[in-house]
Every structure is written in C-alpha cells, then in structure tokens.
Amino acid sequence: MISITLSLTNFRNHHQTVVEWGDHVNIITGPNGAGKTNLIDALHYLCMGRSFTSSSDQYVVRQGAASFLIKGLFRGNIRSQFEIACAYSRGEGKKLFVNDSPLERHADLIGRVPVVLVSQNDRKLTGEGPAERRSFLDALISQTSPAYLDDLIRYRRIVRQRNRLLFEHSMDRGYLNVLLEPWNRQLVETGARIISGRNKMVSKFCKYLKFAHEQLAGSGLEPAISYKTFCSDQQSFLSLNNEEIADAYRSELDEAYERELDRRQTVIGPHRDDLVFFLDDMELRKFGSQGQHRIFALALKMAQLYFYRDELEDLPVFLLDDVFGDLDPSRTDTVMNMLLQHNGQSFITAAHPDKISGFRDQEHARIAWYDVKDGNVSSTE
Ligand SMILES: Nc1ncnc2c1ncn2[C@@H]1O[C@H](COP(=O)(O)OP(=O)(O)OP(=O)(O)O)[C@@H](O)[C@H]1O
Incomplete structure (x- = not known):
C-alpha cells in the first residue's frame, strides 16, 4: 500500500x-x-x-x-x-x-x-508487563483477520459484563451463578477462538522472527516465542481444536470461581495471557542485555513486516x-x-x-x- x-x-x-x-x-x-x-x-x-x-x-x-x-x-x-x-x-x-x-x-x-510501527514504546514490548505484548500480538493478527478482531471486541465486552456482575456480587450466590452462566459460555467460546488464533500465529511467526533477528544481529543466539496461557503445556495445547480449548478453559474457570469472587473480576483467559521471548534457552526479560532487548524488539517489527509481505495482498x-x-x-x-x-x-x-x-x-x-x-x-x- x-x-x-x-x-x-x-x-x-x-x-x-x-x-x-x-x-x-x-x-x-x-x-x-x-x-x-x-x-x-x-x-x-x-x-x-x-x-x-x-x-x-x-x-x-x-x-x-x-x-x-x-x-x-x-x-x-x-x-x-x-x-x-x-x-x-x-x-x-x-x-x-x-x-x-x-x-x-x-x-x-x-x-x-x-501498518507496522517502530517507536520508542517498543522498549516496553520486551521489558514491561504483558499488556504491551498482548497488544502487539492482537494488532499483528487483527490486521490480517477481521474475524479475530471481532472476537477480540466481543471478548472484551463479555469480560466487562462479567466483571460488572462479579463486582456487584453482594447478591445471593445461586442468583449470581444464574446471571453469570450465559456470560461464561460466551467467554469460553470466544476466548477459545482467540487463544487458538494466537497459538497459530505464534507458531507461524517464529520463522519470520528468526530471519529478521539474524539480519539485525547476525547468526548466533536464536530467538523464539512461546504463548503463555492458563494451560502450562503449550505444546499439547497446540493440537487441540476450539471446542477442546473451550472445555479446558471452562474447567479452569470453574476452578478459579472462588478467586474471582474474592477479586471481583475475571481472572483467567486471553486478557491475562502473555508472550515469553527467548534467545536460545535464555528468557530475554530476565537475562537479556539492553542491546539484546533493543534488537529483539526491532526484529519483532521487521518480522511483522515480512509476515505481512507473505500474507497480504498489499505491502504494509x-x-x-x-x-x-x-x-x-x-x-x-x-x-x-x-x-x-x-x-x-x-x-x-x-x-x-x-x-x-x-x-x-x-x-x-x-x-x-x-x-x-x-x-x-x-x-x-
Ligand atoms: N495540541 C498541540 N497543539 C500545538 N502543538 C502541539 C500540540 N501537541 C504537541 N504540540 C507540539 O508538537 C511538537 C512535537 O512534535 P513532534 O513530536 O512531532 O516533534 P519531533 O520533531 O518528532 O521531535 P523529537 O525529535 O523531539 O522527537 C512540539 O513542539 C509540541 O509543542
């Protein structure tokens, strides 16, 4: 374009x-x-x-x-x-x-x-909390998939509604359960599609990241990304279909119910997930030098550019x-x-x-x- x-x-x-x-x-x-x-x-x-x-x-x-x-x-x-x-x-x-x-x-x-944007805010991508990484991943996918963007908007609305109910939960527990149930169903259905979309994107994106990182840093440490969701075994999660992810999400949600009542908010789901960046086996956030952070962040953006070049009809x-x-x-x-x-x-x-x-x-x-x-x-x- x-x-x-x-x-x-x-x-x-x-x-x-x-x-x-x-x-x-x-x-x-x-x-x-x-x-x-x-x-x-x-x-x-x-x-x-x-x-x-x-x-x-x-x-x-x-x-x-x-x-x-x-x-x-x-x-x-x-x-x-x-x-x-x-x-x-x-x-x-x-x-x-x-x-x-x-x-x-x-x-x-x-x-x-x-569009692909490189700015000073990218420092937060590799260093700070998960929100920046989630929004990078969401922007990356949303620009290629209107269906993913619609799910994201729907999911945020569901979380807002659930949080409102959990926040006002002075009501009878049985009555709260009845009110939450339709939102729970929508949450896990929509959330499962988002998790699946993110998982697929991360596995596709890694080869672009390796290519961009090698251009910037030369061959040496190899970059990798893993998507961290409520399921600790990401590999086995990759083989699940949306229905199976929704089932796994539902049982985690049921287990977290007391914590949700305590914190009065939705504590599990894609809005809490994260990306973990690695150079070889070293977790970047914990062990990376400033230069490694900078190069990694720039490589993520260059990789986004190369990914769009392959996926979209128009160059970004x-x-x-x-x-x-x-x-x-x-x-x-x-x-x-x-x-x-x-x-x-x-x-x-x-x-x-x-x-x-x-x-x-x-x-x-x-x-x-x-x-x-x-x-x-x-x-x-
Ligand atoms: N609402 C506004 N109305 C008028 N001027 C504004 C407004 N908001 C910001 N500015 C001015 O815009 C200028 C900043 O523009 P910009 O960030 O594009 O600068 P820049 O050339 O990129 O600078 P730098 O090299 O320092 O990053 C400042 O002079 C600032 O005062």
Missing part, C-alpha cells in the same frame, strides 16, 4: 500541511520538537484510527483550535486510489471516512492500510519513529539497507540525520527527503 499524499489541518503543531510522499523510503529530518513524529502519528491515525503517542484525541487538536482533520490518499495493488479521512471535534468526537463515506465502526478501518506501510537514535552506525546501515531492499513504502524520522547522511548521495530514485521546522514541511534533495 502506498500513501500518496497526506494533508493535516490543526493537527498538533501542523496548522495546514500537505505532503506528497515518495513511493519507497521517506526520510523526515528536523530538530527536536519540529513536528516529525506528528507526521508519522497522522499516518498511524489513518491506518489504525488512533494516535500512538497520545492517549486521547483531544490532546491532538492544535492548541487554540476546536477540531483536527487528517486526510490521506492511498494506492493499493488491488484497489484503485482511495481516500481515508479522520475528523475530530470536541463536540462530536472522532469520525472515520473512506472516500467520504463514514465508517460505522472503528474496527472497519483496521486492515485497509496495513512501515513507520519508524526515531529508531536510529538507539542504533550503532553499522546497525543503522543494516536497517537502511533492509528498507531499501524492501519493496514497500517506509517513513523514518531522524533528529540526527548525520548517521544516514551517507545515503543522501545514493539511491536518489528510492529515497525522498523532507525537512520539518515548526510544523512546516519542505521536500529536500
């Missing part, structure tokens, strides 16, 4: 910005605070319907304005040109449009322009925010060369472009350079 143009109105420090992109590698330079990340975040809005830097749309509206508008023209392999727009106003909230037609659900946008848009700051010169060259060899379109911000200035004199046909100052973008040679 190719982003042809991006236009912003009152989007953070961009008052009125229109950019025409190159088809391959787009490098966005400029001093700190100039508005480089904002361009990438705007593209992320058009792909995923939300910011990756801000928890709320209201902070994204340019100070002093009442609304923002992002528009992007795209070109795909199978679809002719189409426009995506995201409009937000303080009174009316956020609306998403494709070719001027409003989308009923935010979920309807996901997968239209597949690849967004890299401030990735070179953390990399040594040889790895910076490696990443640049990987992007130049990749046929899709990528966008890279760089506050210190000296690291990649060697590429200015080469590859004119494949690299477009942009400079940003105070929210104004100019194309440079």
